[in-house]
Amino acid sequence: MRHYPLRSKAIPSDLTGADAPLGRRGFLALGAALTGGLALGGKPAIANPAQESPPADAPWSQSIGAGVVDRPYGRPADTEASVIRRNVPWLTASAESSVSFSPLQDLHGIITPNGLFFERHHAGRPDIDPAQHKLMIHGLVERPLLLTMKDILRFPSISRIHFIECPANGGMNWRAAQMNSLQFSHGMVSCAEWTGVRLSTLLEEVGVKKDAKWAMVEGADGAHMNRSLPLDKCLDDCLVVYAQNGEALRPEQGYPLRLVVPGWEGNVNIKWLRRIKLGDRPWHSREETSKYTDLMPDGTSRGFTWLIDAKSVITFPCPEKPLDGPGLYEIRGLAWTGNGKVSRVDVSVDGGVNWQAAQLHEPVLSKALTKFTLPWRWDGRPALVASRVIDESGYVQPTIAELRKQRGSNSVYHNNSIQTWQVKPDGSVFNVQLA
Amino acid sequence: MYSSRSSCLLIALVVLATGGAARAAEPGTFGYGSVATPAQIAGWDIDVRGEDGAGLPAGKGTVDRGSDVYAEQCAACHGTFGEGEGRFPKLVGGVGSLRDERPEPTVGSYWPFAPTLWDYINRAMPMPAPHTLSADDVYALTAYILSLNDLVPPDFVADRNSLPKVKMRNRDNFIWTDPRPDTMAKPCMSDCTNAADIRISSTAEGRNLTPRTSGPLDTMQPK
Secondary structure: OOOOOOOOHOHHHHHHHHOOOOOOHHHHHHHHHHHHHHHHHHOOOOHHHOOOOOOOHHHOOEEEEEEEEEEOOOOOHHHHHOOOOOOOOOOOEOEEEEEEOOHHHHHHOOOOHHHHHOOOOOOOOOOOOOOEEEEEEEOOOOEEEEEEEHHHHOOOOOEEEEEEEOOOOOOOOOOOOOOHHHHHHHHHOOOEEEEEEEEHHHHHHHHHHOOEEEEEEOOOOOOHHHHHHHHHHHOOEEEEEEEEEOOOOOOOOOOEEEEEOEOOOHHHOOOOOOOOOOEOOOOHHHHHHHOOOOOOOOOEEEOOOOOOOOEEEEEEEEEEEEEOOEEEEEEEEEEOOOOEEEEEEEOOOEEEOOEOEEEOOOOOOOOOEEEEEEEEEEEOOEEEEEEEEOOOOOOOOOOOOHHHHHHOOOOOOOOOOOOOEEEEEOEEEEEEEEE | OOOHHHHEEEEEHHHHHHHHHHHOOOOOOOOOEEEEEHHHHHHHHOOOOOOOOOOOOOOOOOOHHHHHHHHHHHHHHHOOOOOOOOOOOOOOOOOOOOOOOOOOOOOOOOOOOOHHHHHHHHHHHOOOOOOOOHHHHHHHHHHHHHOOOOOOOOOOOEEEOOOHHOOOHHHHHHEEEOOOOOOOOOOOOOOOOOHOOOOEEEEOOOOOOOOOOOOOOOOOOOO
């Protein structure tokens, strides 16, 4: 576990005072969290009304701060220590084969900071020496190739912004509303600018044989995680990437090399990519038979369900970010689709009786998170707040009832249903499902 | 030696060839990296295809031998008879449960292809020390786990010929083409439902399943 050093002088006194502005509840929670650390580190600074700032100068205005390269890489402010990836300890047998969730409730815009991108490992996070890492491309190719990281960096580069979502995101809510949290109900989606080389460029370089129809992609981790992908998708828009938001990939996201399969379920976006083999048929690996298949009520299962259907969620308000009394708010949220671009997002505050189109914020990119907002004057009465996305294919995000009608509640994956937040008169927010 | 006419033809051919290259480059256009040698490929070429077992190596293993290897390498997590310890996966049971309220997908009840089991053990198991088992031991473990699931007789010998022939119970119950979109919601804007009919069917409030989302990481375990 990671502890940030907490210094009493770093705590803004107005955060612990009684006159906190909007978002007081969140600040109070933060204050409570900080108090735990302060008990060890010293007494909190008690705001003296006579010294309130303003009119007084704030303490940090009365001294000189830390110099450049005090933190040569940099890190978030100490007071942001609660904004971290989190896991559900009871969910999996071990942390090495598990997931962590992005704190969507504290993020702004469409880009996920690299340290907060959700994780899914099957055999833990390997720490790879890039000087020794190689990518092999072979099978039904003219010229099997072994590439070092130096080789890969020489190919023509491309940068694209794409989301990656684990298809089990929301899986814990298939049966019923279980996770009272935005982070744990939707946090297995993140979005980054990826830089690398088009997979099609690499496949042209090795020469694809006529009979090749599928690719087997495999990681260098202890599980050698592997999946089958249709060759058409590989040639369409897949990327072999080495950078994430301007810097080298994080080890948790596949350093030094990963596959990005835009708009398709996270599991096929192989991390720590070491091998691509072309063949004439799919492999039916464990991760595409035993797992990542969708069990239907009649006992049949759907396999190769790669596409991430359109999905949206309101990120404010949410269980972690309640309302602070009646008044004007900006409802905020994120929408995404594996089918291209988001066309429209509608918001309802009455449980889906009436809907209003939200404003989409630029950039609206294909297979990327898209931000939406809608002003809302809350009258303090109970509300049921929800969003519904429509993508450029015309697909409309379904309700959980509509999904269950088709798929029952045992399919684990691909729950892209409308999320309803219940707002109570005291401003608290709960994850609910409607009949 | 060349007539001007054949030179023109030659240029035309070069132009045509270049036009083709703009769409799909010739292999080796960049020339980066090295051609992978057969020995290099053999070292990494571990994949086995589920349907027909293509890629299964030489070697073999019996159920009895598998029982010994299993006790040493697998039982701590997967249980003595594949019943699973804690939240580690069960390897047996669940036959006939796939339509139940709480289905149990296991090798016996769910997996469609036996060679996939060999591939996965060889690829990823045992979790703390992957890629340490011999091909024979992987065959033996595969035979043992199939036998625990009553999919093969006690005298079964697993090898590259026998594994693809094992009939898995759930083999024919997978649909490998995605039928989505399978919902046809319409984007109604007003008076879409009767407000009086709206009922909360489930709430996460009070369930006590959600780890905290502020302060240090939670260590919450099942209640």
